[in-house]
Amino acid sequence: MFVVDDNEDFLALARDWIASDPQLCLAGCARGGSGGADMGVIGTVNGTRITAQEYDQSVRQQVAAMRQQSPERELNANQYATAQDRAWDALVQNALVEAAIRERRIKISDQEVLDTLTKDPPAEVLSQYRDANGQVDMNRYYADLQNPDND
Numbered sequence: 239m240f241v242v243d244d245n246e247d248f249l250a251l252a253r254d255w256i257a258s259d260p261q262l263c264l265a266g267c268a269r270g271g272s273g274g275a276d277m278g279v280i281g282t283v284n285g286t287r288i289t290a291q292e293y294d295q296s297v298r299q300q301v302a303a304m305r306q307q308s309p310e311r312e313l314n315a316n317q318y319a320t321a322q323d324r325a326w327d328a329l330v331q332n333a334l335v336e337a338a339i340r341e342r343r344i345k346i347s348d349q350e351v352l353d354t355l356t357k358d359p360p361a362e363v364l365s366q367y368r369d370a371n372g373q374v375d376m377n378r379y380y381a382d383l384q385n386p387d388n389d
Contacts, residue, residue, distance in 0.1 A: 278290050278291060280293055281329075281330075283329075283330050283333035283334060283337070284333060284334065284337040285337070286333040286336060286337060288329050288330070288333065292329060293325060293326065293329060296325035296326075296328055296329055297321055297322055297325040299325070300320075300321035300322075300324045300325045300328075301313065301318065301321045303366070304317055304320075304321055306366075355383060356380075356383065359379065363379075364379065367379045367382075
């Protein structure tokens with residue numbers, strides 16, 4: 239199990255190790271690891287546990303996003319490795335942001351989030367709604383925003 243406390247060198251090593259052979263990592267986690275580690279936990283960032291299931295879901299999301307950008311082509315091994323790197327980086331970044339939010343006791347209401355997503359959606363979110371011509375499909379975005387079953 240990894241413990242990461244804002245040490246970027248260690249973070250890079252951990253990410254590279256997991257990206258180099260996620261099946262090995264996930265197999266080790268399924269057995270519960272060693273030294274009494276929590277079953278399924280593959281990393282800890284400032285006390286926030288990252289599970290194999292979260293990592294797998296994040297990789298799947300990255301792969302889906304890459305396939306959506308180039309639906310006519312199969313992903314190669316390098317692209318899968320990139321998806322794995324991005325997935326791990328996203329999980330670590332999310333854990334660090336959540337820790338900073340807790341530490342600073344930042345609170346935001348559901349209405350504030352909805353207002354921002356409705357009136358000034360982040361470019362990162364809108365990038366998922368680009369059509370074949372590169373234009374943002376705002377109708378699709380707003381439809382998804384209204385659907386509570388979407389993640």
